[in-house]
Amino acid sequence: xxxxxxxxxxxxxxxxxxxxxxxxxxxxxxxxxxxxxxxxxxxxxxxxxxxxxxxxxxxxxxxxxxxxxxxxxxxxxxxxxxxxxxxxxxxxxxxxxxxxxxxxxxxxxxxxxxxxxxxxxxxxxxxxxxxxxxxxxxxxxxxxxxxxxxxxxxxxxxxxxxxxxxxxxxxxxxxxxxxxxxxxxxxxxxxxxxxxxxxxxxxxxxxxxxxxxxxxxxxxxxxxxxxxxxxxxxxxxxxxxxxxxxxxxxxxxxxxxxxxxxxxxxxxxxxxxxxxxxxxxxxxxxxxxxxxxxxxxxxxxxxxxxxxxxxxxxxxxxxxxxxxxxxxxxxxxxxxxxxxxxxxxxxxxxxxxx
Numbered sequence: 282x283x284x285x286x287x288x289x290x291x292x293x294x295x296x297x298x299x300x301x302x303x304x305x306x307x308x309x310x311x312x313x314x315x316x317x318x319x320x321x322x323x324x325x326x327x328x329x330x331x332x333x334x335x336x337x338x339x340x341x342x343x344x345x346x347x348x349x350x351x352x353x354x355x356x357x358x359x360x361x362x363x364x365x366x367x368x369x370x371x372x373x374x375x376x377x378x379x380x381x382x383x384x385x386x387x388x389x390x391x392x393x394x395x396x397x398x399x400x401x402x403x404x405x406x407x408x409x410x411x412x413x414x415x416x417x418x419x420x421x422x423x424x425x426x427x428x429x430x431x432x433x434x435x436x437x438x439x440x441x442x443x444x445x446x447x448x449x450x451x452x453x454x455x456x457x458x459x460x461x462x463x464x465x466x467x468x469x470x471x472x473x474x475x476x477x478x479x480x481x482x483x484x485x486x487x488x489x490x491x492x493x494x495x496x497x498x499x500x501x502x503x504x505x506x507x508x509x510x511x512x513x514x515x516x517x518x519x520x521x522x523x524x525x526x527x528x529x530x531x532x533x534x535x536x537x538x539x540x541x542x543x544x545x546x547x548x549x550x551x552x553x554x555x556x557x558x559x560x561x562x563x564x565x566x567x568x569x570x571x572x573x574x575x576x577x578x579x580x581x582x583x584x585x586x587x588x589x590x591x592x593x594x595x596x597x598x599x600x601x602x603x604x605x606x607x608x609x610x611x612x613x614x615x616x617x618x619x620x621x622x623x624x625x626x627x628x629x630x631x632x633x634x635x
Contacts, residue, residue: 283632285592289372290632294405297365301355301404355401357394365408366390377564377595382419382602389415413629416598420625421607424582426554427466430524433553434468439517441525441550443510445543445574446558448479448531451586451612455558456526457489459610461617463524464493470524473513474499475506475546478530486528493617506530506542507549514550527552540577547578554581557604561585561611564595568603575604585623586612597628 357365366387373383390411399407430440442459446452453476460470472490474497476482483499490497498513510527517525529546530539547555557580559567567585574580583600588611591597601608608623 283592283594286372286376286594286632287634289375290369293365293368293372294409296368297361297408298404300364301357301361301399302401304355304358304361355404356398357396359395362391362395365394369412373595373598376593377599379565379568379595379599379603382599385419385602386412386415389418409633413633416629416632417625419598419602420628421601421605422625423607423609423623425622426582426609427463427468429554430463430468434523439514439522439525440554441510441514441517441527441552442554442556443475443527443529443546443550443552444556444558445529445578445580446531447570450531450558450560450570452531452558453482453485453489453528454615455584455586455610455612455620456486456528457493458612458617458620460489460493460495460524460526462620464495468523470495470526471513471517471522472497473510473525473527475509475513476528476530477502477504477506477509482528482530507545510546510550540573543574543578555579556582556584556609557606558584558586559596559600561588561591561594561596564593565599567596568599571600571604571606575606580604580606582607582609584608584610584612584620589613594628594632 370383370387373386374380393411393415394408397407433440444452444456456472460472463470472486472495474483474486476486477500480502483497483502487497487499489495496516498509498516500509500512506529510525513525513527516522527546527550529543555578557571557574559570561567571580571583583604583606585591585596585600585608588597597608597611610620611623613619613621
Protein backbone atom coordinates (compact mmCIF):
# COMPACT_ATOMS: atom_id res chain seq x y z
CA UNK A 282 0.00 0.00 0.00
CA UNK A 283 1.15 3.57 -0.80
CA UNK A 284 4.33 2.43 -2.56
CA UNK A 285 4.18 5.19 -5.18
CA UNK A 286 3.51 7.86 -2.54
CA UNK A 287 6.32 6.56 -0.31
CA UNK A 288 8.87 6.90 -3.11
CA UNK A 289 7.76 10.45 -3.88
CA UNK A 290 7.92 11.51 -0.22
CA UNK A 291 11.42 10.07 0.21
CA UNK A 292 12.61 12.24 -2.69
CA UNK A 293 10.94 15.32 -1.18
CA UNK A 294 12.59 14.78 2.24
CA UNK A 295 15.98 14.07 0.69
CA UNK A 296 15.85 17.19 -1.48
CA UNK A 297 14.73 19.36 1.45
CA UNK A 298 17.58 18.05 3.60
CA UNK A 299 20.07 18.91 0.87
CA UNK A 300 18.60 22.43 0.50
CA UNK A 301 18.87 23.08 4.24
CA UNK A 302 22.41 21.69 4.41
CA UNK A 303 23.43 23.98 1.55
CA UNK A 304 21.86 26.94 3.36
CA UNK A 305 23.81 26.04 6.51
CA UNK A 306 27.09 25.81 4.60
CA UNK A 307 26.48 29.21 3.00
CA UNK A 308 25.71 30.83 6.40
CA UNK A 309 28.83 29.25 7.93
CA UNK A 310 31.00 30.68 5.15
CA UNK A 311 29.49 34.14 5.61
CA UNK A 312 30.06 34.13 9.38
CA UNK A 313 33.62 32.83 9.04
CA UNK A 314 34.28 35.62 6.57
CA UNK A 315 32.93 38.19 9.08
CA UNK A 316 35.10 36.76 11.88
CA UNK A 317 38.13 36.94 9.61
CA UNK A 318 37.34 40.60 8.89
CA UNK A 319 37.03 41.36 12.62
CA UNK A 320 40.41 39.74 13.33
CA UNK A 321 41.92 41.82 10.59
CA UNK A 322 40.31 44.99 11.97
CA UNK A 323 41.57 44.22 15.50
CA UNK A 324 45.14 44.20 14.23
CA UNK A 325 44.57 47.61 12.68
CA UNK A 326 43.13 49.20 15.86
CA UNK A 327 45.88 48.40 18.37
CA UNK A 328 46.25 52.03 19.32
CA UNK A 329 42.50 52.71 19.45
CA UNK A 330 40.52 53.07 22.71
CA UNK A 331 39.70 49.92 24.69
CA UNK A 332 35.97 50.41 24.02
CA UNK A 333 36.46 49.94 20.28
CA UNK A 334 38.50 46.78 20.84
CA UNK A 335 35.90 45.52 23.32
CA UNK A 336 33.05 45.99 20.84
CA UNK A 337 34.99 44.19 18.15
CA UNK A 338 35.67 41.29 20.54
CA UNK A 339 31.99 41.11 21.54
CA UNK A 340 30.94 41.04 17.89
CA UNK A 341 33.38 38.23 17.25
CA UNK A 342 32.07 36.24 20.23
CA UNK A 343 28.47 36.71 19.03
CA UNK A 344 29.42 35.47 15.59
CA UNK A 345 31.22 32.47 17.07
CA UNK A 346 28.12 31.63 19.14
CA UNK A 347 26.01 31.92 15.99
CA UNK A 348 28.47 29.73 14.13
CA UNK A 349 28.31 27.04 16.82
CA UNK A 350 24.50 27.16 16.66
CA UNK A 351 24.48 26.85 12.88
CA UNK A 352 26.83 23.86 13.16
CA UNK A 353 24.20 22.17 15.35
CA UNK A 354 20.86 23.51 14.09
CA UNK A 355 19.26 24.67 10.85
CA UNK A 356 16.50 27.25 10.79
CA UNK A 357 13.62 26.90 8.32
CA UNK A 358 12.96 30.16 6.55
CA UNK A 359 10.01 31.04 4.34
CA UNK A 360 12.00 30.43 1.16
CA UNK A 361 12.98 26.96 2.48
CA UNK A 362 9.35 26.17 3.20
CA UNK A 363 8.22 27.36 -0.24
CA UNK A 364 10.74 25.07 -1.95
CA UNK A 365 9.85 22.15 0.32
CA UNK A 366 6.10 22.53 -0.14
CA UNK A 367 6.41 23.04 -3.89
CA UNK A 368 8.01 19.58 -4.10
CA UNK A 369 5.53 18.09 -1.62
CA UNK A 370 2.55 19.54 -3.50
CA UNK A 371 3.69 17.93 -6.77
CA UNK A 372 4.08 14.58 -4.98
CA UNK A 373 0.60 14.84 -3.44
CA UNK A 374 -1.06 15.87 -6.72
CA UNK A 375 0.62 12.95 -8.50
CA UNK A 376 -0.85 10.68 -5.82
CA UNK A 377 -4.41 11.99 -6.33
CA UNK A 378 -4.68 13.98 -3.10
CA UNK A 379 -7.51 16.54 -3.38
CA UNK A 380 -6.58 20.23 -3.57
CA UNK A 381 -8.67 21.02 -0.47
CA UNK A 382 -6.56 18.59 1.54
CA UNK A 383 -3.32 19.95 0.05
CA UNK A 384 -4.30 23.49 1.03
CA UNK A 385 -5.00 22.34 4.60
CA UNK A 386 -1.56 20.72 4.76
CA UNK A 387 0.12 23.84 3.38
CA UNK A 388 -1.48 26.24 5.87
CA UNK A 389 -0.78 24.04 8.88
CA UNK A 390 2.72 22.99 7.91
CA UNK A 391 3.63 26.64 7.30
CA UNK A 392 2.65 27.54 10.87
CA UNK A 393 4.66 24.65 12.30
CA UNK A 394 7.79 24.84 10.15
CA UNK A 395 8.67 28.46 9.38
CA UNK A 396 11.09 29.75 12.02
CA UNK A 397 11.61 26.30 13.53
CA UNK A 398 15.17 25.35 14.45
CA UNK A 399 15.90 21.71 13.71
CA UNK A 400 18.92 19.68 14.86
CA UNK A 401 21.17 19.11 11.83
CA UNK A 402 21.27 15.37 12.34
CA UNK A 403 17.46 15.14 12.51
CA UNK A 404 16.34 17.27 9.56
CA UNK A 405 14.42 14.52 7.72
CA UNK A 406 13.11 12.98 10.93
CA UNK A 407 11.76 16.29 12.30
CA UNK A 408 10.08 17.37 9.05
CA UNK A 409 8.63 13.88 8.63
CA UNK A 410 7.21 13.92 12.18
CA UNK A 411 5.59 17.31 11.63
CA UNK A 412 4.04 16.06 8.35
CA UNK A 413 2.74 12.94 10.16
CA UNK A 414 1.19 15.13 12.86
CA UNK A 415 -0.48 17.35 10.23
CA UNK A 416 -1.89 14.39 8.27
CA UNK A 417 -3.26 13.04 11.55
CA UNK A 418 -5.07 16.37 12.07
CA UNK A 419 -6.41 16.18 8.52
CA UNK A 420 -8.13 12.83 9.07
CA UNK A 421 -11.46 12.43 10.88
CA UNK A 422 -11.45 10.05 13.86
CA UNK A 423 -13.57 6.96 13.06
CA UNK A 424 -16.32 5.74 15.35
CA UNK A 425 -17.06 2.18 16.51
CA UNK A 426 -20.00 0.89 14.42
CA UNK A 427 -20.68 -2.12 16.65
CA UNK A 428 -20.93 0.12 19.73
CA UNK A 429 -23.34 2.43 17.91
CA UNK A 430 -25.54 -0.48 16.89
CA UNK A 431 -25.60 -2.11 20.33
CA UNK A 432 -26.41 1.19 22.02
CA UNK A 433 -29.39 1.87 19.73
CA UNK A 434 -30.93 -1.61 19.65
CA UNK A 435 -31.12 -1.67 23.46
CA UNK A 436 -33.88 0.89 23.03
CA UNK A 437 -35.31 0.05 19.63
CA UNK A 438 -34.71 -2.38 16.77
CA UNK A 439 -33.64 -2.40 14.01
CA UNK A 440 -30.55 -0.31 13.33
CA UNK A 441 -30.77 0.62 9.64
CA UNK A 442 -27.78 1.27 7.41
CA UNK A 443 -28.16 2.40 3.78
CA UNK A 444 -25.18 1.99 1.45
CA UNK A 445 -24.46 4.24 -1.54
CA UNK A 446 -21.84 4.19 -4.29
CA UNK A 447 -21.44 3.81 -8.02
CA UNK A 448 -21.44 0.52 -9.91
CA UNK A 449 -18.29 -1.54 -9.50
CA UNK A 450 -17.21 0.03 -6.22
CA UNK A 451 -17.68 -3.21 -4.29
CA UNK A 452 -20.77 -2.00 -2.46
CA UNK A 453 -22.74 -5.26 -2.48
CA UNK A 454 -19.73 -7.31 -1.39
CA UNK A 455 -19.06 -4.77 1.36
CA UNK A 456 -22.65 -5.17 2.62
CA UNK A 457 -22.09 -8.93 2.79
CA UNK A 458 -18.85 -8.36 4.73
CA UNK A 459 -20.65 -6.12 7.22
CA UNK A 460 -23.37 -8.76 7.67
CA UNK A 461 -20.68 -11.40 8.31
CA UNK A 462 -18.95 -9.10 10.81
CA UNK A 463 -22.25 -8.48 12.64
CA UNK A 464 -22.85 -12.22 12.91
CA UNK A 465 -19.42 -12.62 14.52
CA UNK A 466 -20.52 -9.98 17.07
CA UNK A 467 -23.73 -11.95 17.82
CA UNK A 468 -25.88 -9.44 15.92
CA UNK A 469 -28.32 -10.68 13.30
CA UNK A 470 -29.20 -8.83 10.12
CA UNK A 471 -31.28 -8.89 6.95
CA UNK A 472 -30.42 -7.52 3.52
CA UNK A 473 -32.71 -5.22 1.51
CA UNK A 474 -32.32 -5.51 -2.27
CA UNK A 475 -33.16 -1.87 -3.06
CA UNK A 476 -31.07 -1.95 -6.22
CA UNK A 477 -33.97 -2.76 -8.53
CA UNK A 478 -32.25 -1.10 -11.47
CA UNK A 479 -29.09 -3.06 -12.34
CA UNK A 480 -29.46 -6.45 -14.01
CA UNK A 481 -28.54 -9.38 -11.71
CA UNK A 482 -28.12 -7.10 -8.67
CA UNK A 483 -30.85 -8.92 -6.71
CA UNK A 484 -29.38 -12.32 -7.58
CA UNK A 485 -25.94 -11.12 -6.49
CA UNK A 486 -27.28 -10.07 -3.09
CA UNK A 487 -29.25 -13.33 -2.78
CA UNK A 488 -26.08 -15.30 -3.47
CA UNK A 489 -24.37 -13.54 -0.56
CA UNK A 490 -27.45 -14.05 1.61
CA UNK A 491 -27.43 -17.76 0.87
CA UNK A 492 -23.75 -18.13 1.75
CA UNK A 493 -24.20 -16.16 4.97
CA UNK A 494 -27.57 -17.71 5.86
CA UNK A 495 -29.06 -14.20 5.97
CA UNK A 496 -32.55 -13.36 4.67
CA UNK A 497 -32.89 -11.03 1.66
CA UNK A 498 -35.99 -8.87 1.25
CA UNK A 499 -36.67 -8.20 -2.44
CA UNK A 500 -39.25 -7.02 -4.99
CA UNK A 501 -39.19 -7.40 -8.78
CA UNK A 502 -36.82 -5.43 -11.00
CA UNK A 503 -38.19 -1.97 -11.71
CA UNK A 504 -40.00 -1.82 -8.36
CA UNK A 505 -39.73 1.21 -6.06
CA UNK A 506 -36.40 0.87 -4.17
CA UNK A 507 -37.82 2.83 -1.23
CA UNK A 508 -40.66 0.32 -0.91
CA UNK A 509 -38.13 -2.54 -0.64
CA UNK A 510 -36.30 -0.73 2.16
CA UNK A 511 -39.62 -0.01 3.93
CA UNK A 512 -40.65 -3.70 3.78
CA UNK A 513 -37.24 -4.83 5.06
CA UNK A 514 -37.47 -2.51 8.07
CA UNK A 515 -41.06 -3.62 8.77
CA UNK A 516 -39.96 -7.27 8.63
CA UNK A 517 -37.05 -6.57 10.98
CA UNK A 518 -39.36 -4.86 13.48
CA UNK A 519 -41.79 -7.78 13.37
CA UNK A 520 -39.09 -10.44 13.78
CA UNK A 521 -36.82 -8.58 16.22
CA UNK A 522 -33.92 -8.39 13.76
CA UNK A 523 -31.00 -6.25 14.97
CA UNK A 524 -29.78 -4.64 11.74
CA UNK A 525 -31.13 -3.88 8.26
CA UNK A 526 -28.50 -3.44 5.54
CA UNK A 527 -29.93 -1.67 2.47
CA UNK A 528 -28.28 -2.06 -0.93
CA UNK A 529 -28.98 0.69 -3.47
CA UNK A 530 -28.42 1.15 -7.19
CA UNK A 531 -24.90 2.13 -8.20
CA UNK A 532 -25.94 5.41 -9.68
CA UNK A 533 -23.74 7.59 -11.83
CA UNK A 534 -23.16 10.44 -9.41
CA UNK A 535 -23.74 13.26 -11.90
CA UNK A 536 -27.33 12.28 -12.73
CA UNK A 537 -29.61 14.40 -10.57
CA UNK A 538 -32.79 12.41 -11.23
CA UNK A 539 -31.13 9.26 -9.98
CA UNK A 540 -29.87 11.09 -6.91
CA UNK A 541 -33.48 12.07 -6.17
CA UNK A 542 -34.28 8.36 -6.00
CA UNK A 543 -31.61 8.03 -3.30
CA UNK A 544 -33.22 10.93 -1.43
CA UNK A 545 -36.57 9.10 -1.48
CA UNK A 546 -35.01 5.98 0.04
CA UNK A 547 -33.65 8.15 2.86
CA UNK A 548 -37.02 9.80 3.49
CA UNK A 549 -38.78 6.42 3.67
CA UNK A 550 -36.14 4.33 5.47
CA UNK A 551 -35.02 7.05 7.92
CA UNK A 552 -31.69 5.20 8.35
CA UNK A 553 -29.49 5.42 11.41
CA UNK A 554 -26.43 5.52 9.17
CA UNK A 555 -25.76 6.48 5.54
CA UNK A 556 -22.54 4.97 4.22
CA UNK A 557 -20.70 5.83 1.03
CA UNK A 558 -18.69 2.98 -0.50
CA UNK A 559 -15.93 3.89 -2.97
CA UNK A 560 -12.77 2.40 -4.42
CA UNK A 561 -9.54 3.65 -2.86
CA UNK A 562 -7.64 3.09 -6.10
CA UNK A 563 -9.61 5.66 -8.13
CA UNK A 564 -8.28 8.53 -6.02
CA UNK A 565 -9.93 11.87 -6.75
CA UNK A 566 -12.85 10.16 -8.51
CA UNK A 567 -13.79 8.55 -5.18
CA UNK A 568 -13.54 11.96 -3.49
CA UNK A 569 -15.81 13.57 -6.10
CA UNK A 570 -18.30 10.72 -5.82
CA UNK A 571 -18.39 11.03 -2.04
CA UNK A 572 -18.91 14.80 -2.31
CA UNK A 573 -21.80 14.31 -4.74
CA UNK A 574 -23.56 11.76 -2.51
CA UNK A 575 -22.89 13.87 0.57
CA UNK A 576 -24.45 16.94 -1.06
CA UNK A 577 -27.47 14.91 -2.16
CA UNK A 578 -28.24 12.80 0.89
CA UNK A 579 -25.71 13.71 3.60
CA UNK A 580 -23.49 10.68 4.17
CA UNK A 581 -22.40 9.78 7.71
CA UNK A 582 -19.41 7.54 7.06
CA UNK A 583 -17.16 6.09 4.36
CA UNK A 584 -15.89 2.63 3.47
CA UNK A 585 -13.07 2.36 0.93
CA UNK A 586 -12.61 -0.88 -0.99
CA UNK A 587 -9.46 -2.25 -2.67
CA UNK A 588 -7.33 -0.50 -0.07
CA UNK A 589 -4.80 -3.33 -0.16
CA UNK A 590 -3.85 -2.51 -3.77
CA UNK A 591 -3.88 1.27 -3.42
CA UNK A 592 -0.39 2.43 -4.47
CA UNK A 593 -1.12 6.16 -4.22
CA UNK A 594 -3.36 6.74 -1.19
CA UNK A 595 -5.00 9.95 -2.41
CA UNK A 596 -8.55 8.91 -1.59
CA UNK A 597 -7.68 7.74 1.92
CA UNK A 598 -5.92 11.00 2.69
CA UNK A 599 -8.55 13.25 1.07
CA UNK A 600 -12.07 11.87 1.25
CA UNK A 601 -12.47 12.19 5.00
CA UNK A 602 -11.27 15.81 5.05
CA UNK A 603 -13.35 16.90 2.05
CA UNK A 604 -16.62 15.43 3.39
CA UNK A 605 -15.77 15.95 7.08
CA UNK A 606 -16.96 12.35 7.62
CA UNK A 607 -14.87 9.45 8.91
CA UNK A 608 -13.62 6.42 7.05
CA UNK A 609 -14.80 3.53 9.22
CA UNK A 610 -13.66 0.44 7.28
CA UNK A 611 -11.25 -0.58 4.55
CA UNK A 612 -11.91 -3.46 2.18
CA UNK A 613 -8.72 -5.50 1.70
CA UNK A 614 -9.87 -8.46 -0.43
CA UNK A 615 -12.93 -10.38 -1.63
CA UNK A 616 -13.42 -12.79 1.30
CA UNK A 617 -16.07 -11.96 3.91
CA UNK A 618 -13.51 -11.48 6.67
CA UNK A 619 -11.31 -9.20 4.54
CA UNK A 620 -12.54 -5.94 5.98
CA UNK A 621 -10.84 -4.03 8.76
CA UNK A 622 -11.48 -1.01 10.93
CA UNK A 623 -9.87 2.14 9.65
CA UNK A 624 -7.10 3.46 11.86
CA UNK A 625 -5.45 6.88 11.45
CA UNK A 626 -2.33 5.58 13.16
CA UNK A 627 -2.04 2.57 10.83
CA UNK A 628 -2.55 4.75 7.76
CA UNK A 629 0.21 7.17 8.77
CA UNK A 630 2.54 4.33 9.75
CA UNK A 631 1.94 2.70 6.36
CA UNK A 632 2.72 5.90 4.44
CA UNK A 633 6.00 6.53 6.26
CA UNK A 634 7.25 2.96 6.71
CA UNK A 635 10.42 1.95 4.88
